[in-house]
Amino acid sequence: MFLRSWQFLLVAALAAFISSSLFAADTERGTVIREAQLYVTPDPTAQKVGTVTRGRDIYFVMGRSNIDGKEWAHVVARVEAGLMSAKDISGWIDNKLLITPNTPNGDQIIYGEAADSENQAEQRGGRKHAAEDAMRLYYRLSEYFPNSPLAGEALWRAADIRWQLEKEGILIRPSARELSPDMRTQIDDETMKQVLKKFPHTKWADLAAYDMLDNKLCFDWKGEAHCPEKESDIYEHYAHEHPQSPKAPEALYNAAWRQAALVDIYKSNRENDKAEHARKKGLALAQELQAQHPDGDWKARATNLSYALEQSLTVYGSGAANAQ
Amino acid sequence: MKLRVVLFLAAAIAVARAAGQHGTLIRPEALHVTPGASSQTLLTVERGRDMVLLEAARNDEQGWSKVFVTLAEGESRREVTGWLLSKGLVVASTPNADQIIFGEAVDSEAQAEQRGGRKGAATDAMRLYYRVWDIFPQSPLAPEALWRSADIRWQLEKADLRSRPSSPGADPDLRPPMDDSLMKQIISKFPGTRWADLAAYEMIDNKLCREWNGLARCPESEAELYANYARDHPASPKSAEALYNAAWRQAVLADIYRISNVPERSSKARQEALALARKIVALSPDPGDWKPRALDLIYVIEQGIHVYGAQTD
Numbered sequence: 001m002f003l004r005s006w007q008f009l010l011v012a013a014l015a016a017f018i019s020s021s022l023f024a025a026d027t028e029r030g031t032v033i034r035e036a037q038l039y040v041t042p043d044p045t046a047q048k049v050g051t052v053t054r055g056r057d058i059y060f061v062m063g064r065s066n067i068d069g070k071e072w073a074h075v076v077a078r079v080e081a082g083l084m085s086a087k088d089i090s091g092w093i094d095n096k097l098l099i100t101p102n103t104p105n106g107d108q109i110i111y112g113e114a115a116d117s118e119n120q121a122e123q124r125g126g127r128k129h130a131a132e133d134a135m136r137l138y139y140r141l142s143e144y145f146p147n148s149p150l151a152g153e154a155l156w157r158a159a160d161i162r163w164q165l166e167k168e169g170i171l172i173r174p175s176a177r178e179l180s181p182d183m184r185t186q187i188d189d190e191t192m193k194q195v196l197k198k199f200p201h202t203k204w205a206d207l208a209a210y211d212m213l214d215n216k217l218c219f220d221w222k223g224e225a226h227c228p229e230k231e232s233d234i235y236e237h238y239a240h241e242h243p244q245s246p247k248a249p250e251a252l253y254n255a256a257w258r259q260a261a262l263v264d265i266y267k268s269n270r271e272n273d274k275a276e277h278a279r280k281k282g283l284a285l286a287q288e289l290q291a292q293h294p295d296g297d298w299k300a301r302a303t304n305l306s307y308a309l310e311q312s313l314t315v316y317g318s319g320a321a322n323a324q
Numbered sequence: 325m326k327l328r329v330v331l332f333l334a335a336a337i338a339v340a341r342a343a344g345q346h347g348t349l350i351r352p353e354a355l356h357v358t359p360g361a362s363s364q365t366l367l368t369v370e371r372g373r374d375m376v377l378l379e380a381a382r383n384d385e386q387g388w389s390k391v392f393v394t395l396a397e398g399e400s401r402r403e404v405t406g407w408l409l410s411k412g413l414v415v416a417s418t419p420n421a422d423q424i425i426f427g428e429a430v431d432s433e434a435q436a437e438q439r440g441g442r443k444g445a446a447t448d449a450m451r452l453y454y455r456v457w458d459i460f461p462q463s464p465l466a467p468e469a470l471w472r473s474a475d476i477r478w479q480l481e482k483a484d485l486r487s488r489p490s491s492p493g494a495d496p497d498l499r500p501p502m503d504d505s506l507m508k509q510i511i512s513k514f515p516g517t518r519w520a521d522l523a524a525y526e527m528i529d530n531k532l533c534r535e536w537n538g539l540a541r542c543p544e545s546e547a548e549l550y551a552n553y554a555r556d557h558p559a560s561p562k563s564a565e566a567l568y569n570a571a572w573r574q575a576v577l578a579d580i581y582r583i584s585n586v587p588e589r590s591s592k593a594r595q596e597a598l599a600l601a602r603k604i605v606a607l608s609p610d611p612g613d614w615k616p617r618a619l620d621l622i623y624v625i626e627q628g629i630h631v632y633g634a635q636t637d
Contacts, residue, residue, distance in 0.1 A: 033620065033629075034629060096627040096629060097629065103623075105623070108615070108619040108620070109619055109623045110620075111613075111616040112615075112616035112618070112619050112621070115613040115616060115617050116617055116620065150616070297427075299423065300423045300427035300430055302427070303420050303424055304350065304423070304424045304425075304426075304427025305427070307350075307420070307424045308350075311411045311412075313350075313411055314351075
């Protein structure tokens with residue numbers, strides 16, 4: 001009896017393993033490009049079981065059915081339930097709203113809808129939660145179309161939107177005012193790390209690495225030298241480690257500007273030697289920026305900063321009226 | 325002591341040469357009656373104000389400049405003469421002055437875009453960019469500086485008009501238009517350039533309805549405006565956006581006509597929208613995000629998904 005039940009369990013486990021492998025290989029996944037109602041049966045008058053918002057993971061398309069000339073998809077979707085949990089619901093949705101890897105130009109369509117949502121999020125009076133829609137849509141693209149030429153940029157954009165939303169949330173917390181970045185809540189860098197891992201040595205990896213510097217920055221210097229000293233080093237290091245990055249000139253400028261701020265901080269502490277050292281360092285970084293990035297706004301900003309350093313104009317503190 | 329005298333003389337000669345030149349401030353400075361921080365303050369002069377350098381002096385071990393400042397706010401104009409600290413003053417003969425003023429303008433613009441950025445930073449940027457064009461019309465930065473100044477002015481005025489309760493109406497002819505004199509100046513001074521193209525695109529704002537109220541008239545006229553712009557400015561950086569705006573409005577019209585039971589017009593608008601969106605897909609060089617947005621719009625139109633109003637099953 002024991003042997004027979006053991007044999008039964010083994011066979012059942014094997015069957016489950018095989019079917020799950022087949023299931024994984026054959027599963028059609030997708031997402032919706034409009035908010036879609038989920039019905040109990042393929043009928044717009046049927047009971048609604050939920051709403052699937054743009055970019056939600058529809059991780060199993062069980063089948064399709066044509067009722068009175070209208071195509072329906074029977075799906076299982078993962079939707080949010082509360083702030084921290086998700087739940088799976090199954091039901092029928094309008095098939096035309098569902099984009100899967102089998103949809104011609106599916107990657108472009110999802111990307112286009114994501115760009116549209118991002119644009120909505122930037123507009124005054126734009127659609128509510130459009131930023132989250134864009135974030136999910138971009139992420140889905142990278143997930144369902146990993147070989148699409150848009151995959152790298154889509155994953156980066158998803159990571160960046162998530163980063164900006166979370167940064168905004170952290171900035172309003174009182175802990176953000178703490179001097180040390182170690183003492184405040186860190187921005188979750190999981191998706192940024194995915195960008196670095198999946199698309200190493202690309203523009204997207206460079207951009208992700210730049211965003212991640214936020215976790216090392218102080219939000220308030222409180223007039224002390226420690227933070228700008230450290231931040232100047234961080235930005236200079238980034239610029240030298242990622243010379244091809246679109247953010248390299250900005251990083252050099254940020255490093256130079258922090259040196260200029262240090263001049264003012266040291267002067268107010270009567271540390272003239274340190275102030276002079278910071279002045280020279282600021283000028284050297286600004287000159288490096290002018291030489292390496294002669295086009296665009298950064299050259300003019302570097303020239304302006306050099307002039308401020310040469311003329312001893314205040315860039316930080318009450319005399320500056322120009323806090324960065 | 326000798327060195328100080330030599331340095332002062334050198335500075336005085338430089339200022340004497342610069343006297344009569346136009347300049348501007350890259351930091352706000354207090355304007356005093358006489359050269360000295362303890363003398364009476366007349367007012368604080370902001371970044372980017374137009375001024376003429378009259379003479380220089382030295383007091384409290386600092387260089388002072390006597391300037392004639394023009395304070396223009398819309399129609400009103402005031403002129404004041406006084407003394408301010410020289411170090412924040414950039415005049416035409418300052419080496420790399422165009423770059424320095426442009427850099428300060430970019431910095432102010434970045435400040436204006438930041439949450440908690442400096443108050444008045446956008447107007448500082450607008451004035452500073454204008455000064456680059458005004459003082460250095462031959463600078464390679466001049467056309468872009470004039471365009472940026474005009475654009476900031478346009479955006480500020482647009483935001484101001486939107487916040488006024490007196491200008492809701494659907495009809496653009498019934499609300500006060502935004503002042504387009506600077507935009508027109510760009511088009512006449514730099515015809516055929518990207519700056520003229522950008523100015524022409526911005527000016528379309530004055531012809532757009534605030535609300536469509538579900539009627540076809542506004543999206544019809546707007547689709548035509550954008551399509552005409554794309555046809556007349558094929559090299560513009562806004563060409564793909566204009567085509568998309570025209571296509572999207574035609575897709576909206578397809579929905580409005582369908583709801584109004586005018587199927588022929590709905591079908592015509594649908595075909596028009598598809599044709600415009602396909603033009604974007606065929607654009608070369610690749611128009612960036614506009615291509616996937618056009619493909620998304622094509623999919624939506626072909627599948628009969630609504631773009632305007634509520635989706636009904």
